[in-house]
Amino acid sequence: MKIGYKLAAEAFGPKELVRQAIRAEQAGFDFVEISDHYHPWLDVQGHSPFAWNVLSAIAARTETLGLATGVTCPTVRYHPAIIAQAAATLALLSDGRFTLGVGSGERLNEHVVGQGFGSVRERHERLTEALDIINLLWQGGYQSYEGKYLQLEDARVFDLPPELPAIAVAAGGRRAAELAATHGSGLFATDPDPELVSTFVEKGGTGPRYAEVAVAWAPTEQVAVTEAHRTTRWAVTGWKVMAELPNPVNFEAASATVTEDDIRANFVVGADPRGYVEAVQSYTKAGFDHVVLMNAGPDPDGFLDFFASELRGKLIG
Numbered sequence: 112m113k114i115g116y117k118l119a120a121e122a123f124g125p126k127e128l129v130r131q132a133i134r135a136e137q138a139g140f141d142f143v144e145i146s147d148h149y150h151p152w153l154d155v156q157g158h159s160p161f162a163w164n165v166l167s168a169i170a171a172r173t174e175t176l177g178l179a180t181g182v183t184c185p186t187v188r189y190h191p192a193i194i195a196q197a198a199a200t201l202a203l204l205s206d207g208r209f210t211l212g213v214g215s216g217e218r219l220n221e222h223v224v225g226q227g228f229g230s231v232r233e234r235h236e237r238l239t240e241a242l243d244i245i246n247l248l249w250q251g252g253y254q255s256y257e258g259k260y261l262q263l264e265d266a267r268v269f270d271l272p273p274e275l276p277a278i279a280v281a282a283g284g285r286r287a288a289e290l291a292a293t294h295g296s297g298l299f300a301t302d303p304d305p306e307l308v309s310t311f312v313e314k315g316g317t318g319p320r321y322a323e324v325a326v327a328w329a330p331t332e333q334v335a336v337t338e339a340h341r342t343t344r345w346a347v348t349g350w351k352v353m354a355e356l357p358n359p360v361n362f363e364a365a366s367a368t369v370t371e372d373d374i375r376a377n378f379v380v381g382a383d384p385r386g387y388v389e390a391v392q393s394y395t396k397a398g399f400d401h402v403v404l405m406n407a408g409p410d411p412d413g414f415l416d417f418f419a420s421e422l423r424g425k426l427i428g
Contacts, residue, residue, distance in 0.1 A: 142177025184216030214281030
């Protein structure tokens with residue numbers, strides 16, 4: 112099992128994210144994962160740097176730390192040909208430490224280019240075509256593709272790594288888990304759902320299985336809850352809300368009724384290692400082998416110290 116640290120690109124500027132990644136490597140994390148957004152979820156978070164620049168800087172400043180997008184949408188704001196090139200370059204810069212996490216995206220980030228954000232069915236079809244294009248380009252040579260939504264004309268990625276990155280596809284249901292197996296080489300999820308893993312495996316998936324665990328570390332539970340409620344209450348609204356709203360102001364409204372008790376029900380909070388261990392175990396029992404801790408607490412350095420001194424040994428022991 113590998114344990115990862117989530118770089119909250121909506122909550123910190125680019126230099127701070129690089130600093131946290133370096134500290135995460137020193138603290139004993141196996142990898143970092145970064146969100147790829149154009150906007151933050153809430154204005155109070157206040158940031159949203161370009162994830163690919165941040166990952167490149169991290170690759171240059173670390174030695175063993177794995178890197179992953181969690182996740183990028185290669186269908187609207189980006190054309191998949193650009194993501195195929197970017198991921199190949201980052202794999203080279205990191206000496207093979209990069210995993211390309213992909214998903215069908217959120218309106219929050221994709222609407223900015225003025226091309227709309229279609230139905231759930233259309234998004235799934237677009238993602239399938241995008242994965243076709245990425246895999247085609249990674250075969251080498253000049254390639255063309257004519258899809259229902261996406262096209263490619265005489266394109267070639269010249270700099271390909273000796274070993275291609277894993278493609279971990281975000282899945283919240285059986286259909287996406289099947290896509291992860293047939294068009295990707297890994298799975299990405301946010302719930303400890305064993306059916307996602309079993310579907311992925313049944314359909315031929317053999318690669319890494321990533322999952323995110325929401326936590327909020329602080330010396331006291333109440334401090335952790337207060338901060339997570341202030342900055343991260345959007346996370347309990349669910350994907351049917353999170354995928355559809357266009358701007359932070361909409362998430363302010365959608366999360367207005369979220370309470371601190373909702374935070375306690377959805378996050379591991381405070382400084383007791385037992386809650387963190389139990390949460391991670393629920394994912395490993397479901398079949399995930401790469402578990403990412405997403406800390407919404409007020410003190411990133413305190414959390415990293417806590418992981419190094421109190422938590423890591425209990426998770427890998």
